[in-house]
Amino acid sequence: MSVIEIENLTQDYQIGFWRKRNVRALDSLNLRVEAGEVFGFLGPNGAGKTTTFKILMRMLRPTAGEARILGQPLDDLRMRARIGYLPERPYFYHYLTAREFLVFCGALCDLPRDRAAKRAADLLDQVGLSDSADKHLRKFSKGMLQRAGLAQALINDPEVLFLDEPMSGLDPLGRREARELIANLRARGKTIFFSSHILTDVEAMCDRVAILNRGRLVESGRLSEILKTRSNEIEAVVSGVNEEILAELREFALEVQPTPEGARARLESDRDIARLLEVIHHANGRLVSVNPARESLEDFFMREIGGMK
Amino acid sequence: MKIIPIALNTFRESARDRALYNLMVFVILLIIASVVMGRIAVGQEVKIVIDLGLSAMTVFGVLMSIFLGIGLVSKEIENGAIANILSKPVRRTEFILGKYFGLCLTLFVSSVVMAAAITGALIYAQGGSDAAQWRLWPAAWLIFLELTIMTAVALLFSCFSSPALSALFALLIFLIGRWSPDLKLFAETSNSAAVRAVSRALYHLLPNLANFNYINETAHGEVAPWRMIAGNTVYAVCYIAAALAAAALIFNRRNFK
Amino acid sequence: MKRLTCPILLIVFLVLSAAAQDWMDARRRVPLAVKETLYVSSGESLKRASIGFDGLMADIYWIRTLLYFGEQFERQRGVNQQFDASQLELLEPLLNITIELDPRYIAAYRFGAVFLPEINSESAVRFVERGIRNNPGEWRLYQDLGFVQWRRNRFREAADAYARGSRLPGAPAWMRTMPALMLVKGGDRETAREMFLRLYRESDDPFIKQISEAQLKMLDQYRER
Known part of the structure; x- marks a missing residue:
């Protein structure tokens, strides 16, 4: 069974106020991601990567086609408890401290309070934020927010991770740490689906990639197969x-x-x-x-x- | 149920919002000023403190519930926080309800603070305890109910329209809701059956906010009868449930680009 | 089933809230609108509160006046089968608020001229005179004042009002015959005769000539008797 199954996924947007016209952001996308893979989702800006994530994360209802995660439909709440997601533009409640935010995310994932608190402390340490754990998120830099975002995606110890541009906003050191974190998660058998337009990151980490342009799948497979x-x-x-x-x-x-x-x-x-x-x-x-x-x-x-x- | 953590988090948001404190300070200053005004109008101190205090509580409460109520959902959509919530095992309805009850908790706490401030002003003005200080609490409860209705209305509008338009709609609904007795008179006295039917439908569809205004009577020494309090509470609960069901219905279908 | 939960809840609770509303309405004796009107008794303060929308506010109070009138009318007919305007205790304050908000609300003055005399003819006169002070060029208000005075048998005052109004631009020709007519009613036949005679000689209007002639004949008959 594939961990992520995407079948004929199509998304149209309507733009324009007076004369509405359709823009196809995603055109019959077919993808399968297998258990334990690190799967890179590539493409230039506007290729449809974030649209795909938004459909998978219930922000958008697809115009056509369907997708399943862990064999379940997208609205299945038990499945939701087994996945983690880092949004492209991580905004989190800036009035919370990093620790409060993680505990809140834990509560949304049905974690008991004490376990959420313990897990939050561990994760803050893992992403290198333990010094800023009790600072309000409003004082965080973009890179720190990205780290906090990564930590919240991991709060429920997910089996599948969805990372939308996880490396953007990180400095070279942060990037290396994030790479190590992803390698570490992969070693623990997690499936990771991530998008990027930074190719060196993808080359270094991915088992397989899919390349998207203007809403269409251009190529997918092992890197060694794609690159001549x-x-x-x-x-x-x-x-x-x-x-x-x-x-x-x-x-x-x-x-x-x-x-x-x-x-x-x-x-x-x-x-x-x-x-x-x-x-x-x-x-x-x-x-x-x-x-x-x-x-x-x-x-x-x-x-x-x-x-x- | 994820409603409770979301509600508590919403409450925490407003509890850490400095603008809210400024507003509260302003209302409390106004209440203090009412004591001074009461002094000038000899013999009318109690009436003026109650009138001004409860009116200020209504006006600021309504502004709070409209503007914060609209922000509840639209702000989360705008800054993208919704993406994080929806990826978690949370139903969209739970999100809406959690946000709503969180703001109601905020409104409840601030209503209690304002009513306590009026009580304090009365104790000072009357130089001791008096029945008038207890009379205002039923009226304050009615105001709180009105605020929760306005919050639900604002939330409903913000589910399908822009924040600016939602604010306009919600203010209009507030004004019409306050004129609901006229709507009823209109429904009863019009000669045209069509006009009667339409105004009768509007009378029941729009919130009947005039019901919750017991300020003048309270200022004249009346206590809101318990039947009226109970009736209004039941009405508010039903109306809010209907508004929230409509909000959830719209929100469940919405796409977030 | 799941997709229907929200619509069903929406309808059920809307019906329940309407039921709660009706239950409360049935228990209330005094209509809320009336109570509220009593609370605001000064149009001046309302004018300040309406932050410049006083015209609109006047419209609202005019509509409220009509609604109040209509409601009382229906209610009285239901109870006594007949209408007694003297029981409309809120009519005067409502009209006063309206004209204080907008002193040029002619419709309000005219409405008052018809119904206020049944409550208190003194205040009806004051009300219409106030209208004339605020709108000295409106001949209809003189006509209304004349009518109010006529109804309280103050024929001299009525004649005076009609005379002043008839001189205004736009006043119809028949207004000019009214002062003399009032004097006839009041019994001052000599002055009336003189006035009709002057009208008959000076006027080019056939209608006025006709009326003056008829009145002169009638007055002559009185004289001969």
């Missing part, structure tokens, strides 16, 4: 080279790009590595790295979505 490996091509990074050497490299490499430290060269196959080494040793240069060339998500975006425009 370019046959046997090799990418080598070298340093301490001069113009003369670059010219020599250009004789056999497919592409040579100068970098501040040296250059990046794309080779046709690993057979050319020996020749490359010979050339740079001659000039007292250094080989920094050699990797099979793989398309990055950025490249994919540029190719697939850029081409659609």
